[in-house]
Amino acid sequence: MYVLRRRTRIEIWAPAKLNLFLEVLGRRADGFHEMETLMASISLFDHLTFTASEHSDLQLSCRWATRVSNSADVETLPTGQDNLVIRALDALRQASGAQAGLSVQLVKRIPTAAGLGGGSSDAAAALVAANLIWNLNWSTERLSEIAATLGSDIPYFLWGHAAVCRGRGEIIDPLTTSWRQHLVVIRPPEGLSTPTVFRQVEISPTPNRIEPMLACLRGRRDREIASHLFNRLQSAAARVSPWIERLQSEFDRLDVQGHQMSGSGSSYFGLCHSARHANRVSKLLQSRCPGYVFPTRTLPGVFERCTGSNN
Numbered sequence: 001m002y003v004l005r006r007r008t009r010i011e012i013w014a015p016a017k018l019n020l021f022l023e024v025l026g027r028r029a030d031g032f033h034e035m036e037t038l039m040a041s042i043s044l045f046d047h048l049t050f051t052a053s054e055h056s057d058l059q060l061s062c063r064w065a066t067r068v069s070n071s072a073d074v075e076t077l078p079t080g081q082d083n084l085v086i087r088a089l090d091a092l093r094q095a096s097g098a099q100a101g102l103s104v105q106l107v108k109r110i111p112t113a114a115g116l117g118g119g120s121s122d123a124a125a126a127l128v129a130a131n132l133i134w135n136l137n138w139s140t141e142r143l144s145e146i147a148a149t150l151g152s153d154i155p156y157f158l159w160g161h162a163a164v165c166r167g168r169g170e171i172i173d174p175l176t177t178s179w180r181q182h183l184v185v186i187r188p189p190e191g192l193s194t195p196t197v198f199r200q201v202e203i204s205p206t207p208n209r210i211e212p213m214l215a216c217l218r219g220r221r222d223r224e225i226a227s228h229l230f231n232r233l234q235s236a237a238a239r240v241s242p243w244i245e246r247l248q249s250e251f252d253r254l255d256v257q258g259h260q261m262s263g264s265g266s267s268y269f270g271l272c273h274s275a276r277h278a279n280r281v282s283k284l285l286q287s288r289c290p291g292y293v294f295p296t297r298t299l300p301g302v303f304e305r306c307t308g309s310n311n
């Protein structure tokens with residue numbers, strides 16, 4: 001995430017993520033699944049503006065960015081207590097004893113029910129902003145504990161732009177990598193529910209290993225990354241939505257380096273050689289498939305927090 005501190009407000013650009021590798025290792029007694037996944041953030045951002053409130057209320061206004069609402073079948077956004085941003089602020093207030101309110105304006109670009117982590121990234125942004133505005137001085141470790149109670153993907157967004165995530169997703173091992181990848185992403189007209197997809201997953205007695213992909217990243221063998229793409233949830237999602245197989249065959253016809261579904265879907269992505277290639281593939285896909293299509297690239301692995309104080 002990118003954080004900009006202004007005099008009277010904090011602005012945060014909260015990125016989407018993709019899962020380049022995702023293996024499900026087992027079912028747990030608490031209803032979750034043990035997993036191992038490699039997540040990387042991409043240059044598609046929700047934008048959040050946080051302003052200290054004179055009252056003790058937590059207020060959220062939320063809208064789709066014009067480009068998204070014009071080009072996709074967008075879902076209605078929750079603005080009340082059921083929005084993860086409000087739940088995150090509420091949880092932090094209760095845990096810290098803070099009494100102050102906060103007003104949040106959220107402009108969404110990251111499609112929902114897409115496996116891109118948009119809601120989780122927004123919630124992580126809310127924790128970071130409230131920590132600053134309420135002068136709590138909590139460490140990332142402490143914010144992570146709250147984040148994990150709200151959603152398995154949320155801690156990842158507090159730690160960086162690339163990480164291996166284990167447990168139910170909340171145990172984060174950040175990666176510093178110089179790997180930059182151009183991609184094209186599509187969110188078909190139908191989203192997918194994470195619990196529904198997890199219910200369909202078949203756990204393999206011989207799980208795939210993440211190490212070969214990590215070795216490529218560490219050894220800067222970028223061209224080999226495509227051959228290690230893997231997502232155990234993809235076949236599960238394909239049993240729930242016909243879009244997954246349709247997108248798989250569309251991408252088979254494109255000259256991308258490799259392709260797969262992200263997270264629990266329904267978004268699907270392809271690896272491209274360059275920005276030009278990603279733009280070309282994006283246009284081609286747009287002409288063939290309904291949905292929200294965009295070219296993008298991974299963010300630098302190192303976490304950057306920018307601070308500024310202009311107005």
Ligand code: C5P
Pocket residue numbers: 031032033034035150151152153167168169194195198
């Ligand atoms: O943690 P989060 O709220 O994102 O999870 C949503 C649902 O996805 C869970 O209630 C669970 O059904 C499923 N899930 C899972 N194993 C995980 C993460 C999520 O079964 N590791």
